[in-house]
Structure formats: C-alpha cells, structure tokens
Amino acid sequence: MRLDKSISRIAFVVEKSLKKCFPEDFDKRCMYAAFGMHILAKQQKHDSIIVAGGFAALTVARDNSNATYQGYNDGDGEFGHYWCEIDGHTVDLGPSFLPVSSRFPAAPAPLIMWPLSKELPASLRYAPKIRYHTDVQPQMADDIMQRLEWFLKICDQKYATLHGQPKVKSWVLSGPSAIATAAAKGDIWANGSMRIETMPRQDVPL
Numbered sequence: 312m313r314l315d316k317s318i319s320r321i322a323f324v325v326e327k328s329l330k331k332c333f334p335e336d337f338d339k340r341c342m343y344a345a346f347g348m349h350i351l352a353k354q355q356k357h358d359s360i361i362v363a364g365g366f367a368a369l370t371v372a373r374d375n376s377n378a379t380y381q382g383y384n385d386g387d388g389e390f391g392h393y394w395c396e397i398d399g400h401t402v403d404l405g406p407s408f409l410p411v412s413s414r415f416p417a418a419p420a421p422l423i424m425w426p427l428s429k430e431l432p433a434s435l436r437y438a439p440k441i442r443y444h445t446d447v448q449p450q451m452a453d454d455i456m457q458r459l460e461w462f463l464k465i466c467d468q469k470y471a472t473l474h475g476q477p478k479v480k481s482w483v484l485s486g487p488s489a490i491a492t493a494a495a496k497g498d499i500w501a502n503g504s505m506r507i508e509t510m511p512r513q514d515v516p517l
Contacts, residue, residue: 314357314398315483316476318424321351322404323477328465332458338408341383345393346449346459347466348404352397353445354470359397361443363390368406369434371503373416378503380436381409390440394423400485401425401437407481418499421484429486433512434504 325347329337345361352359367382382405383391394403403423410417425431449459482493493501 314400315424315485317355317357318397318402319422319479319483320473320477321348321355322422323479324351324466324469324473326404328462328469332462332465338411341405342393343459343462344404345395347463348395348402350463351466351470352395357398359395360445361393361447362396362439363393364440365438366392366394366405367436368409368420369500369503369507370409370413370417370420371500373418373499375499377415381413382436396427399427401427406435419481420500421482422479424483424485426486432487432490432504433507
C-alpha cells in the first residue's frame with residue numbers, strides 16, 4: 312500500500328478515536344494522537360518515532376480576511392506538541408486540528424506527511440526538541456497512563472474493523488506538488504501557503 316494511503320487510514324482511525332475518547336477537546340490531545348499514529352504505523356510495519364517540541368502552522372480565515380500562525384509553544388518544562396516521523400516523513404494531525412479552536416473561523420487545513428529530505432514550506436514551523444526511541448515506553452501519571460491505554464485500545468478496535476480506504480476530511484500535504492495541486496482546486500489553505508512563499512519568512516517563536 313502507498314504510504315499516503317496507509318497514513319490516511321491510520322489518521323482516520325486516530326481522529327475517530329480521539330473524538331470518541333475526548334469529545335470536548337480532541338483537537339488538543341496531540342500526545343495521544345502521536346502515540347496512536349506511532350503504534351498503528353509500527354503495526355503496519357512502518358518505521359516510526361515520536362517527536363516533541365514546538366509547532367506552528369499557517370491558519371487562514373474561511374473568507375480570506377485573516378491569516379496568521381497558530382500552534383503550541385513549549386513552556387513550564389513541558390513540550391508544546393507531539394508528532395511522528397514515519398518512513399522518513401513528518402506526519403502530524405496538528406495543522407488539521409488548528410481550525411477547531413482557531414481565534415477566527417478558519418478554513419480546513421491538511422494532514423501533514425512532509426518528506427524530511429525537503430525543506431518545510433513557509434506555512435509550517437516545527438522545532439523538534441527530542442526524538443524518542445521507537446520502542447519508547449511512556450512514563451506518566453497513573454491517570455494519564457490509564458487514559459492512554461484506553462485510547463490505544465479504542466484505536467486498535469477501530470483499525471481492526473476498518474474496511475477499504477476511508478474518505479478523510481482533509482487532503483494530505485505530501486510535498487510541494489500537493490500544495491500546488493490543492494491550490495489549483497481552490498483550496499483556501501493551499502493558496503495561502505503559496506502566497507506566503509513569496510514573502511520574507513516570518514520569525515515565529517516556538
């Protein structure tokens with residue numbers, strides 16, 4: 312199976328599981344999302360690690376009246392965001408979740424599957440602080456561990472009953488050509504991403 316299709320399947324399951332387990336704030340549960348993506352990717356024989364650090368992404372208003380960077384900064388000894396590196400790609404649901412709690416009505420954003428070998432577009436900012444071993448065993452408070460185990464069990468159950476290729480809500484940002492293709496189809500986020508490529512790069516604190 313092509314990597315983008317495999318990642319889409321895994322992301323579909325993880326998002327559904329997040330919404331089931333954390334319906335009020337699923338979009339803020341990046342640590343759970345990263346572990347879910349990581350475990351399912353390994354089960355499908357992909358090379359995967361979890362990464363933690365700062366993160367920001369372009370967020371564009373639905374009516375194109377506003378655009379800014381939103382994301383999660385490190386603070387108080389904690390990492391702001393968690394994501395995965397799978398088969399040589401940065402893989403993250405984060406940007407697709409930012410519109411949920413955006414400061415303004417925001418256009419949908421893509422699922423990230425960007426090659427590590429290529430420079431990130433101006434629309435994405437990742438500041439990795441730590442890359443965990445592929446067999447990392449989380450050491451967290453008992454209540455968090457219980458929620459994580461419950462969440463991963465739900466992910467396993469949903470993946471086991473998944474048939475065919477699910478239709479994911481967002482497109483997959485798999486490289487520069489994916490941005491151009493989405494922009495040509497009128498995607499608001501992709502067009503915003505292409506516009507800022509022509510501007511001086513902003514210094515976004517992470």
